[in-house]
Amino acid sequence: MKSKIFTAVLLFFYVSIINAQFDKLRPNEGYFGGGFGMTWIDDKPHYSFHLFPEVAFANIGIGLDLNLEFDASGKLRSENFNEFSDYLSIIRYVRYGLKNDPFYARLGALDYATLGHGSIMYMYNNRPSFDARKIGLELDIDFTTFGFETVYGSFGESGVAGLRGYIRPLLLTTLADVPVIGNLELGASFVSDFNEYAGVTSGEIDPQTNKFNATNDEGSVSVIGFDIGLPIIRSGIFGFDLYFDYAQIIDYGSGTALGGIFNFSGMGLVEARAKLERRFNGDDYIPSYFNSF
Numbered sequence: 001m002k003s004k005i006f007t008a009v010l011l012f013f014y015v016s017i018i019n020a021q022f023d024k025l026r027p028n029e030g031y032f033g034g035g036f037g038m039t040w041i042d043d044k045p046h047y048s049f050h051l052f053p054e055v056a057f058a059n060i061g062i063g064l065d066l067n068l069e070f071d072a073s074g075k076l077r078s079e080n081f082n083e084f085s086d087y088l089s090i091i092r093y094v095r096y097g098l099k100n101d102p103f104y105a106r107l108g109a110l111d112y113a114t115l116g117h118g119s120i121m122y123m124y125n126n127r128p129s130f131d132a133r134k135i136g137l138e139l140d141i142d143f144t145t146f147g148f149e150t151v152y153g154s155f156g157e158s159g160v161a162g163l164r165g166y167i168r169p170l171l172l173t174t175l176a177d178v179p180v181i182g183n184l185e186l187g188a189s190f191v192s193d194f195n196e197y198a199g200v201t202s203g204e205i206d207p208q209t210n211k212f213n214a215t216n217d218e219g220s221v222s223v224i225g226f227d228i229g230l231p232i233i234r235s236g237i238f239g240f241d242l243y244f245d246y247a248q249i250i251d252y253g254s255g256t257a258l259g260g261i262f263n264f265s266g267m268g269l270v271e272a273r274a275k276l277e278r279r280f281n282g283d284d285y286i287p288s289y290f291n292s293f
Contacts, residue, residue, distance in 0.1 A: 039069070046071055052092060059101075063092035063109065089133065099140065106138040112292075113138055113151045115164040118275075119245035119257050120191050120223045122288035124160065126153045134159075145171045151191075160290055162191035166229075185229040189247075191290055192222035222250045223289055239263035253285030 034051035051066040069077040081087065093108030113124040113136075126136040134154040141147055146167040153160035166187035176182050197212075198220040206213050225247035233240040241261045248254040259277030264270065279287055 041069070041077070044071060046077060059097050061095045063095070064090055065092040065109070066090060099138075101140075102142045102144075104138065104140040108135055109133075110136045110138060110151065110153070115149050115151060115162050115189055115191065116166075116187055116225075116227050117229065117243045117245050117257070117259070117261070118288055119227070119247045119255075120189050120225045120288065121151060121162050121290040123292045124151065124153075124290050125292045126160070144168070158194040158196065160191065160193050160195075162189065162290065164189040166227075180230065180232060183231050183234075185227075185231075187227045187229065189225040189227070190222070193220045193290075195220070219251075221252075221289065224248050224250065237265055247285075247287070249285055249289065253282040255279060255281040255285040255287055257287065 032051075032053040034049065034053075036047065036049045039046050039048050046069045049066075049068045049070075051068070052064060053066075054061050054063045056062075071077065091108065093106055093110075095104075095106040097104040099114075110124060110126040113121065113126070115121040127134045134156060136154055136159075137152045138150065140149045146165070148166070149164045151160070151162040164187055166185050168183055168185050170176060170178070170182050170184050197214070199218040200214040200216070201218055202216045203212055203214040205211070225245060227243060227245040229241055229243045231239070231241045239262070243257075243259060243261070245257045246254065247256075257277050257279045259275060262272075262274040262276075264272040281287060
């Protein structure tokens, strides 16, 4: 019985995390997610509760990161809150708007950053653990006839950066009012990892200088891509888009993808999102190269 309860709680937290990233939140609506486990500190067991709610005010959202550790007697471990920087680190991110809004910006932790339909960058995470903290940026602006999406992984060091620009050419013609095809979208993307060690596969520490020396560097990975998107249905309840993507890993292989994205919002009671895709992968090609890992 205890194992069933434990599994159910973990499932609840997992579902709340996924829903928070993909569901269309409304103004003044936040979310709550988290998890728990056990760790050993100074050879003593501690129970860890990791909570990351979001507090929303109109179009502004503030994501929090609370890492609470209790010893066997139930006493909170105070070492996590010794300095001002410990309290400042509670703020995971600050955002304005939501993905796919005319203006969207997010500064801090990036959990599931995606460019376009995700053939190059899909669900990218710039800080996979509580201790690996990075401050990144997502900035998207839609000017109706054209726009762009950007992702920058870390301001503290060179890292992953991506840009997708797009245009809706038929909106500039007499076909703008034609249903469905009037919103045809053409896009181009570029993503690269600018970290100096991005392509290092082996190395050693120099005992004299205590610095790392790379013995084999394959070079950083850069990917370019082009895409076509066609929104078939866009309503407050249901959305359906078709797309075709082409991506080329520079100096390596290429691939294409054809698919559809479904979104359903049942008046705040039921939220669902699905992506069905047929991939055609060439040699030396990995789809969605920049992802959660």
